Amino acid sequence: MHSLEFDIAHFLAGGMVVISLLLLYQDRLYALINVFALHSLALALAVGWQAYIQDAHHLYVTAGIALLFKTIFIPVALHRIIRKLGIHRTLEVVGGVGRDMLAGAALVALAILVMLPVTAGADALSREDLAFALAVVLLGLLLMISRHNAVSLVIGFMSLENGLVLAAAGARGMPLAVEISVAFSVLIALIVIGVFLFRIRERFDSVDMQAMDAFREERRR
């Protein structure tokens, strides 16, 4: 019989997986960003709860970073970028929403089937967290490969990083160095991506990755 603590941790981590699946079928950029903010909020709560039950105070910092940076700052910044570039239009999904959702469900099953037997020795809490984290990572990958748009690629990558932070928080007593570095990397990632988005806009008049692909084909010939 599991304790209430376990149930809440389970609920929050599971919530992240569900929100990852939500990300998969968003067909408007603003909606995609809002769902990502929700994803980060769930992460902040999950990490905060881990901090509380593990009595690991440094994890509160990680939760705080997730809340301030990923839930508020990045979504707001992305909203602004999109307004500035005037690209708030519908997104096309490469293989269709139905196929993506099926693939997503399969990936979640895969993550659970891989992680649970492997971690049989570990305590139940980190096991389940890790399985969900792997599911979030895989869904982030799926989002990245199923979209052409640069902004959705970035969101896919950040949701993947959220999964990594969840895994790091679930590993009991993992030193802070890693969490800060992850947060740090997202910061740098945003700068790099920001630069790229503007440059791409400058040179290509769109942030559609297909424009770049088409160009590449031309050059190779």
Added chain:
Amino acid sequence: MNSTLGFIAMTALLAVPAVSALLLALRSSYHIGARLNVGAALLCLLAAIILLGARPEDNLYLRVDDFNIYLIVLNNLVSFTTSLFSAGYIGHELAIGRLTPKYLRFYHAMYQALLFSMNLGLLANNIGLLWVAIELATLVTVLMVGIYRTRAALEAAWKYFILGSLGIALALFGTILVYLAAQPVMGPGLPAMAWDQLLIHAKAFDPALLNLAFIFLLLGYGTKAGLVPLHAWLPDAHAEGPTPISAVLSGLLLNVALYAVLRFKMLMSANPEALAPGPLMVAMGLLSLLFAGFMFYRRGDIKRLFAYSSIEHMGIITFAFGMGGPLANFAGLLHMTMHSLTKSAIFFAVGHISQVKGTQRISTIRGLTATHPLIGWGLVAGVIAIAGMPPFGVFMSEFLVVSSTFAREPWLALPLVLGLLLGFGTLLWRLQGLAFGESQGANNPSPPWVNTLPMLAHLALVFIAGFWLPGPLVVWFQHVAALLG
């Protein structure tokens, strides 16, 4: 006394590039920037040489041991010669207006930041710190690749960024899994992420977790090492960035990524019940070798051609370490060194060539030995060396890989030799067109011979290594080969 000196040298390896990166970011003058860049790289090289004799004591973050010391020296040697080459190269790029003074400042600062991150990666005694270092190196090189701001450069940088970040993300997941495997045995906290501690306790780790971790780590760091099928970023990044960066990417950064894989391989070998990492590495190595061999044929861009050659050689090295055993490991270490020196020499030559011809297209480069004898013959020597012909050092290491494979797994030797011959044939065929025949296209004057010194120095080292290796080096290779298991 010795350990204090060692500690100072180790700190210098990190502090010098970090401080110079800051200083260089403030100065936009070409003369001061290029000299400071060379000076900082020279200081790092000296510090690395001091470390050979004076080892600092290990701590939970940094460590110098038998395995990484040699790579640290190699890393700083090639960074130093590349900084010399880069001074001449960048001067020319400024003169023709391809690079503006604003980006120059950025370029030099990033060069030092890259040196810092590679030194940090090699020195790290902490799997988290290693990951941070490789992540930093990735971000820095992404910015460097996109520095020309052309469409092609931005596209290459973007592709590299996305694939590199994915690799980095997978590697982090693997790192967390290693910690999870270590934590029940060693308790929570920093020791459970330190190499030396992990290695002592690896026997008791849960093998299933370790297996899963290694697969993530191999895929993650393998992406950074350019192993097929995770190589897609590599040719673009090499072709579109400034040539000194291609030299550092190929000669050094790929080594650092491979070094990370090898560290984790050691961890796997220390646990008797864990999956043997050898077959996985052998398979990826062979695949890279054969794939690159076929890709040589239809390349139109000279830097892209040699980028595929880097994939080929990373494949050979991974194959050798995957085979394992004293002889194959010895060959792998030797090949790592020879490839670094030769490939950076080739990129130096290619940098000169693309500047005198004003193009990177192979079809418009003809008859270099007639018009520009020094760089033309330099390229010939470099390509002969990298193709694995005697009397150069690459021949020795490839010979060792092949003979140890024949001795142990004759069937694996077949695809290996096939791949080597394929690369050999195509490279020499491409070289013939580049170096001989009637000259074509624009012919700018050759660079002053002083600028070709880094290339000549590397070629001389590889030539000497072809028939004589210094005794201490052989002892070191043998010792580390035994450590790698």
